[in-house]
Amino acid sequence: MTSLSDIRSTFLNFYGRNGHQVLPSSPLVPRNDPTLMFANSGMVQFKNRFTGVETRDYNRATTAQKCVRAGGKHNDLDNVGYTARHHTFFEMLGNFSFGDYFKDDAIAFAWELLTRDFGLAKDKLLVTVYHTDDETAQIWKKVAGLTDDRIIRIPTDDNFWRMGPTGPCGPCTEIFYDHGDKIWGGPPGSAEEDGDRFIEIWNLVFMQNEQFEDGSMRPLDMQSIDTGMGLERIGALLQGKHDNYDTDLMRSLIEASAHATSTDADGPGKIHHRVIADHLRATSFLIADGVMPSNDGRGYVLRRIMRRAMRHAHQLGAADPLMHRLVPALVQEMGAAYPELGQARSLIEETLKNEEVRFRQTLDRGLRLLDDEVSRLGDGATLPGETAFKLYDTFGFPLDLTQDALREQGRTVDTDGFEVAMAAQKAKARAAWSGTGEAADATLWLDLAEEKGVTDFLGYDTLTAEGQV
Numbered sequence: 001m002t003s004l005s006d007i008r009s010t011f012l013n014f015y016g017r018n019g020h021q022v023l024p025s026s027p028l029v030p031r032n033d034p035t036l037m038f039a040n041s042g043m044v045q046f047k048n049r050f051t052g053v054e055t056r057d058y059n060r061a062t063t064a065q066k067c068v069r070a071g072g073k074h075n076d077l078d079n080v081g082y083t084a085r086h087h088t089f090f091e092m093l094g095n096f097s098f099g100d101y102f103k104d105d106a107i108a109f110a111w112e113l114l115t116r117d118f119g120l121a122k123d124k125l126l127v128t129v130y131h132t133d134d135e136t137a138q139i140w141k142k143v144a145g146l147t148d149d150r151i152i153r154i155p156t157d158d159n160f161w162r163m164g165p166t167g168p169c170g171p172c173t174e175i176f177y178d179h180g181d182k183i184w185g186g187p188p189g190s191a192e193e194d195g196d197r198f199i200e201i202w203n204l205v206f207m208q209n210e211q212f213e214d215g216s217m218r219p220l221d222m223q224s225i226d227t228g229m230g231l232e233r234i235g236a237l238l239q240g241k242h243d244n245y246d247t248d249l250m251r252s253l254i255e256a257s258a259h260a261t262s263t264d265a266d267g268p269g270k271i272h273h274r275v276i277a278d279h280l281r282a283t284s285f286l287i288a289d290g291v292m293p294s295n296d297g298r299g300y301v302l303r304r305i306m307r308r309a310m311r312h313a314h315q316l317g318a319a320d321p322l323m324h325r326l327v328p329a330l331v332q333e334m335g336a337a338y339p340e341l342g343q344a345r346s347l348i349e350e351t352l353k354n355e356e357v358r359f360r361q362t363l364d365r366g367l368r369l370l371d372d373e374v375s376r377l378g379d380g381a382t383l384p385g386e387t388a389f390k391l392y393d394t395f396g397f398p399l400d401l402t403q404d405a406l407r408e409q410g411r412t413v414d415t416d417g418f419e420v421a422m423a424a425q426k427a428k429a430r431a432a433w434s435g436t437g438e439a440a441d442a443t444l445w446l447d448l449a450e451e452k453g454v455t456d457f458l459g460y461d462t463l464t465a466e467g468q469v
């Protein structure tokens, strides 16, 4: 069986052979980019190169980039455990041309790698193009011999990429694999496209224009290529699987979770194991890159992922903290490709353990309260926002954890009500402060609270009292 490690090397070697500089992944926390929470694609480390702000001595590069999509524009947290193809942490394989080759070669390289080196069946592949991009459709016909019915024209932003509101942009073409009609889902652009029958494996972006503030666009002097293919998705294909979680690497983590909890990997706890395996990777890689759990910003995203995983461990009946016990399995699987994991191993274990020990003090009681409240609700009724807020405020349940717990029962939270309760709490704290007569100090403190966000603001008197912070 071709392991994910082998596939990663085959990819990098293929592009290396074709004149690309093989470069390491950049850290998950982007340098010099406070607007971006985490690296979420391969192009992030090359942004300044694409805009021409920076020059380097090569104009082709290839990477396997660590990505996290658990917040902001790309948030796959809610997909994990439910779809065959999403992770919060994954590796994106990419090749980049900085003003060097363009559409023809980008497509020819991708097709050659997929169908020759990787040996995928041509008749299972289909592509999308931006609806006005005839040039790309023609190249697909010429290079791959695809017929019109396998070149789907998409008029939406799914096939038009933008670096931001202004700057480089352009159409993209995506390659999909058809897993056959035993699996639910329709081709891209159809009503059933969210199913898992047609799985998107590779996105090729053609940076050909620059977008200006007034909405106008002009062709770029330097036209560039940015591509991204999920290692776990191509891995599933090459291992004859439909589901990313059935690949060698993910399967080892799932089995470690099953073993540590003395439960069946494919039994009723199947979803829990999938989520745990995924969140183990996301949390460990984030900690290895210097993120620590906290009550705002990046640290709060980490904390949310950790606590979500910890609830799933609890559902499996884990008597002791679980997550830190799975770290050796992860280091075993990924430590060679990512030495930072082994280097940070004890920090990762300690951080996961401390968080789980603390969170377990309130998790049990919080879940009991949730059960009580749910048992009083009618069939399918939403959970009142006030209850979700109480779980957040008193028991340290991030809102998404409560939503995740309820989803298993087909229920949702009244999020508007949650916001109202949050605002009321804030107003109360504000009123209490304005009574001190220390107007200047109070304003300063409230400004700070505003700036830091309400989670930190509440942190002082509530979360600390519950041993949360």
Ligand code: ATP
Pocket: 069, 076, 085, 086, 087, 088, 089, 090, 092, 200, 201, 202, 203, 228, 229, 230, 231, 232, 233
């Ligand atoms: P999808 O439509 O399946 O959510 P996407 O269009 O959001 O994917 P892109 O932003 O185009 O994905 O990213 C490029 C490639 O990275 C995808 O074609 C896919 O192979 C991979 N990828 C994207 N998101 C994930 C994820 N959450 N987990 C694993 N691989 C992913």
Ligand code: MG
Pocket: none
């Ligand atoms: Mg997506």
Ligand code: MG
Pocket: 158, 200
């Ligand atoms: Mg997509």
Ligand code: MG
Pocket: 174, 200, 203
């Ligand atoms: Mg895409």
